[in-house]
Amino acid sequence: MNAPAWAAVACVLAACGSKDAPGQSEAPPAVEEARPEPARDDPPPDPEPSAPAPKAQLPLHARATIEVSSSYPGWPASNAVDGDEQSSWYSGSNDSVAQGRQPFVHLTFKDPAPLRSVRILGNRDPNFFNGYAILEGRLDVFDAGGRLVATITAESKGERHDFAFELPREVEGIGALRFTSTRDEGKRNWWGDVAIAEIIVE
Numbered sequence: 001m002n003a004p005a006w007a008a009v010a011c012v013l014a015a016c017g018s019k020d021a022p023g024q025s026e027a028p029p030a031v032e033e034a035r036p037e038p039a040r041d042d043p044p045p046d047p048e049p050s051a052p053a054p055k056a057q058l059p060l061h062a063r064a065t066i067e068v069s070s071s072y073p074g075w076p077a078s079n080a081v082d083g084d085e086q087s088s089w090y091s092g093s094n095d096s097v098a099q100g101r102q103p104f105v106h107l108t109f110k111d112p113a114p115l116r117s118v119r120i121l122g123n124r125d126p127n128f129f130n131g132y133a134i135l136e137g138r139l140d141v142f143d144a145g146g147r148l149v150a151t152i153t154a155e156s157k158g159e160r161h162d163f164a165f166e167l168p169r170e171v172e173g174i175g176a177l178r179f180t181s182t183r184d185e186g187k188r189n190w191w192g193d194v195a196i197a198e199i200i201v202e
C-alpha cells in the first residue's frame with residue numbers, strides 16, 4: 001500500500017513544482033531601517049518599569065500620593081516616583097513657566113514623618129534628553145495638619161539640573177511637599193513642557 005501512496009505524493013509534488021518555485025523563493029535580506037525620532041504621540045515603549053527599584057528603602061510611591069499640575073499623555077506623575085532615573089514625568093503641553101504657567105508636583109505622605117531632605121533629579125530620559133529642565137524652583141513644606149511651615153527656593157545644579165533641599169528640622173511630621181517651577185526651559189522644546197526624572201525624599 002505504501003508504494004502507490006508515495007508515487008501519488010511524488011506525482012503531486014512534480015505537478016505542483018512550478019507553483020511555488022522553491023529555488024527562487026528566498027526571502028530578501030532584512031533591511032535595517034533608520035530608526036525615526038520617537039514621536040511624542042506614540043505610546044510609551046514601556047509604561048510599567050519591569051525592574052524593581054534598586055534601593056532597599058520603601059519607594060516613595062508607597063509612602064506618598066503624588067498630584068501634578070498636568071501630565072503629557074503617556075508620561076504620568078508616577079514616573080517621578082518609580083525609582084528609575086531614566087523615566088520622567090512630563091507636564092502637559094505648554095505647562096511651563098516659560099509658557100506662562102506654573103507646573104508643580106505635590107506629594108502627600110500617608111504617615112507624616114520628620115523628613116530631612118528632598119532631591120529632585122532633572123530629566124534624564126534618553127529619548128528627550130535636553131530642553132525640559134527646571135532651572136529655579138520653590139519647595140513648599142506642609143505639616144501633618146496641612147499648614148504651610150516653610151518655603152525654600154533654589155536654583156538647579158549640575159549638568160542635569162538637579163535640586164537638593166534641606167528640610168527644617170524643627171518640623172516633627174511633614175505631611176506634604178509641593179515643588180513648583182519658577183523658571184524653566186519650556187521654550188526650548190516643541191511641546192512647551194518640563195520634566196522631572198525622580199523625586200527622592202529621605
Ligand SMILES: [Ca+2]
Nearest residue numbers: 079084087197
Ligand atoms: Ca523616574
